[in-house]
Amino acid sequence: MLALGLLGAFTLTQTAHAQIITVHQAADAPNASSPTSMPGMSPVMMDQSTWLHGIFNQLEGRYSPQATDFRWDGEMWFGSDYDRLWIRSEGTVANGRMDDGQHDILYSHAISTYWNLQGGTRLDLDSGPTRAWAAFGVQGLALYQFELSAMGYVGGNGGAATRIEGTYDFLLTNRLILQPNVELNAYTRADPSRGVGSGLSEIDTGLRLRYEHWRKLAPYVAVTYNTALGQARHFPDNREANRTALRFAFGLRSWF
Structure with missing residues (x-):
């Protein structure tokens, strides 16, 4: 027993x-x-599983008494939760000329629950001289669901650069959302033909209020501020733009 x-x-x-x-x-x-x-x-x-996802955070017209611009900023990725191919694109069109055209093709690998390590290439492709960079950095969610991207670049005109971008969503209601964002660009070497100075060269920031009546297509209004900084402020092509840095904007945020 x-x-x-x-x-x-x-x-x-x-x-x-x-x-x-x-x-x-x-x-x-x-x-x-x-x-x-x-x-x-x-x-x-x-x-x-593999997925395809794309989003335009900015599709907007920026207005001031002196100038009107069209601005886009979007990204698309394909892959799994671990490995993805990313394509990013941003730029501005004013008076038939495209400026600030930055386009990234990146491989992304998850290194934790909220963070991805990214590497690839960036092309500055617009109405100015074309520049190519090797790209590397991190992207993900910081504390309190703050979206952050920090990228480093080597190449271009023979120097190095960095871009830091942050975004946060304040849910005023279930559908009314206030989104501040800021993007900072810095370079180790001046490139006057592209309006880029050494050191902290540019800031692009905005405050957008969108209404998500349709989740995939949300209209918004915004106040934006985009200007050259430091050495870049003294380049001839940037002087006029600095006087119209503060603008009102109307746009759409769309994703699939």
């Missing part, structure tokens, strides 16, 4: 151990083949 009791206890212990399942968050799993699960469901490979 004692032997049978010990055998039964051993069997129950083995059964209990066999039912233990380690649950991982997608980006925290030890490797891409680790199982994930949801409460009340059997383990599934939730994080191995």
Whole structure:
């Protein structure tokens, strides 16, 4: 009887151990083949599917008494929760001329739940001289769901550059959202033909109020401020733009 009791206890212990399942968050799993699960469901490979996602955070007309510009800023990615191909594009069109055209093609790999390591290339492609850069940096969510991107670049006109961009959404209601954002650009070498100075060279910031009646197509109004800084303020092409740095904007935010 004692032997049978010990055998039964051993069997129950083995059964209990066999039912233990380690649950991982997608980006925290030890490797891409680790199982994930949801409460009340059997383990599934939730994080191995591939997806296509694109968003235009800015599709807007910027107005001032002296000038009117059209501005876009968008990105698209394809891949899984771990590895993605990113394409980013931003630029401004004014008086038939395209300026500030920056286009990134990046490979992105998840290094934690909220952060991705990115590397690839950037092309400055617009009405000015074309520049090509090697790109590397991080992108993700900082504390309190603050979206942050910090990128470094090498090449261009033989120097280095950095771009830091941050965005945050304040939910005034379930559909009315206030979004401040700021973008800073700095360079180690001046490039007057592109209106770029050494040091902190440009700031582009704005405060946008959008209404998401349709989640994928939300109109907004905004106040924006874009100007050259430091050495770049003294370049002839930037002097007029600095006088119209503060503008009102109307636009659409769209995603798929």
